[in-house]
Amino acid sequence: MFDTKGLLRGARAAVSAGFFNGFQVKDGITTARSLIRYGASLSGLLEVAAARFPDRVALVDDDGELTYAELRDQAVLTAQALVANGVGADSKVGIMARNGRGFLIPLAAKGYVGFTVFLLNVGASRTQIASIVDDHDISFLFVDSEFDDRVPDESSAVSICHSWIGDGARKDIAFPSFRDLWATPATTDVTFGRRPRQGGVVLMSSGTSGTPKAVGHGEPHVPLGVLGPPVETCGLQAGCTLQMTASMFHVLGWGASCIALFAGCTIVTQRNFNAENVLHQLDRYRCDGLISSAVFLKDQLAVHESDPGSYDTSSLTFILNAGNAMSEDLVRGLQERYGYILGSGYGSTEGLLVSYSSPSDLREDPLTAGHPVWNGRLELLDTDSGREVGAGQVGVVHARNAMSMKGYLGTRDREDATRGLLSLGDKGVIDPETGRLRVLGRNNDMIIVGGENIWPTSVSDIIDRVDGVAESYCVGVEDDEKFQRVKAYVVTDGSADLSEDDIRTHVRENFMAPAIPRDVVLTDRPLPRNPIGKVVKRELEAFG
Template structure:
């Protein structure tokens, strides 16, 4: 056990050195980074360390233009001091309901410098979800964009409010809501003393089946970041385009890593596929961070539009957050080359596996292998280990970034110290992992186990289908049957019988959907996950 731990730590240090996160031979820099991480957490530490190493380099580019690392550090100092004067202290729970922009970034750093606990709210929340989460997490300070004002009507009046982004010249003047820019401009920006304790932050689950649960991140190890860098070649001093929202695990992980590496982070408040391509071109971005629906919208622009932009600087297209279909991954590879990195993880366990471009070429649809510091195992319903290639089992993950339980006290199932992801999958002969679907989405039809994702992947391979979702519905004779909900391509001439015959030609008969419904679009949340409870 000890030998394995030492080997893992040695490999992690090698990965961090190779990426530039540990600036050998400047060991003092590495020690300062570790100290900052322990004292103020990852957001503030990343800003402070980058400001010390590359003060005049551009750290952030958003809709309002560029900011250097030094400017980010000083502005977060000023905001932290302004909040401290208003009673924010270590342990205060501060929530951010913001799109991706400098106000959110500065809020994240300022919260860390004060030791406040930060809750990253989903910008797709409805009013009841926002109110429920704010009450459960004990939020006493709320930072938000003006466009979300109406959602705050269910938030108690004693919760302090601050505007991070305004859309008018006189924002909510009648309510006298403080604006972050004004607080920052009127407050001293000297560095602060270390807080008496670290605040940590809370990520929220997607909430596709109810109120999102809170997954706290109270302890973040510098060495654990090697889990991302081992199989994803981010490098110091480059440039990252962040398409995925920061409130989501995909976005926040790559945002922290990019800042820690001293990379310029490019972001926009709203995702637009062509604007993203232009941003990659203009900033010579080497990494593009997306959820699969964003990647699909980019690829769907077609060769003519894609050819207008020089994206040759891209070494990495980082995709995570939901399943990447073989068809979409292959189309992206054809458009951009061997740059697609498909990460599998969850809000609770962070990283599980990563498929490199080489893995994808060998086995389209794979989520790859565990990086350093991660373990993945499959178990059957009785808790017995599944080791045979091709045999499906429940996926369990061990990681230094795994959480210890939800903020409401609930926990995920564990076996042998490994955490359940709620998915089922199988390994192939080469040890590459494939996700077959959610454990609770498997249906039993006429005694046969069926995972809808297999049918979904087959359907979206058709050029006349934009997207598809497959669910189980009750059936008097078979217990359950499959139903396909399909979004056809513009101008496509499709009918239910055509699609049923297509599935029958490619899969077993019991996997053929009995029902097919055509819709204009699938219901999705802010990170692109299909809301299956609404489909049902």
């Protein structure tokens, strides 16, 4: 979709953020040449940044620091080695790596060759990986060694390179490392085409069983009208230092990483989330921004509150939640600890970013999903008629913008669209006074108790306010009398003695009778979550 007004507004936001500060004629020439040759792939964006800031640190990860020139050079070597190993523009290459150079180097190599790259969820099973490789003819796979037990066996046609090597590496097969790959004969003799034909970037939806859907996207082509709202309101500045906890293989982590590198930022990250280390990195590197998600922010806040004097986070000017919806208590807690610098993006693998709640939005309404992005459409549609519902009425969220998917790969998956808009699968309501979106929950998650519509997130928000509750998650289960009833999984933090009746009483006194959970499971174990922080429902049965 193209919206001139939104594009111009986004361009102004980018200028205000300093994206073009110090831009000289030679920079313009380099930019034009790189983007004409490699498009807005990460290769093209990195070529621009490496020419402008070659000695600036681009990445700090578990293995140390890489400057922009070093990151670009290693991406070029990787691309040359891939060509020397038979990878071409028509090839499919997968990346199954945690945050760090093991992810960014092969992704940055993509544009030089033009192959289609698959960003694989690090939580995918062996069966899922095998199905993805087979269904989409992936010929080359970059994997962190900890996932060796999930890669196809040696009889498969796929070639494998370790993107990171740790203690869990298989001993029976010696997969090459990056350096081994770079030593492929004739690697440095490879030259790239004038304008390599570019394949897409494929993200995998969160499949609960079977093979996840392969969601095809173009490159993150700096769609200013979509990215403008967070750039304008969160205080992002070109050249700043960002702590990246959000998973790079996921929607907003991928997009934010590409834009950060184009803007000459320094990305500080870690492979495995550790709340204390995040605070340590914020302090040590004087990070300006933090890009994370709700489940990680919650743990980080708990550590900071338990030991408030150990870490100096005063350098932070913005925090961006790029994952799950946040509870009111979490939003208020982050605001109290860090000030009103918290923003939040809402979207999906198919739609990418469709709305954004600024710090001022969350200050007024902690549960809002904010306003639609500037360059695109967002409507709430009636399930039966497909027509747009009025403000204040509940409908299913549909959206499409410049960052929306190109389509699903393969023949079994079909686009869920109405009136040209993609369904995000969530029910929501538009506040008639402010125009903000409030997301109520998944369309099929609503619990109908004796004719009353109960949104499980609403019940969880109430339960989370009980002293002694660390987190909760509510679902609907079958009931002989009411057809459905609410079941609550409640994680306690040990600070108070809680009973099942305490939870029921609190809901009775603060909500409505149909929402009272007849089944309450108290546990001190954390809820089962996937790598991006979403609760895995099928694993809740193990809790009772």
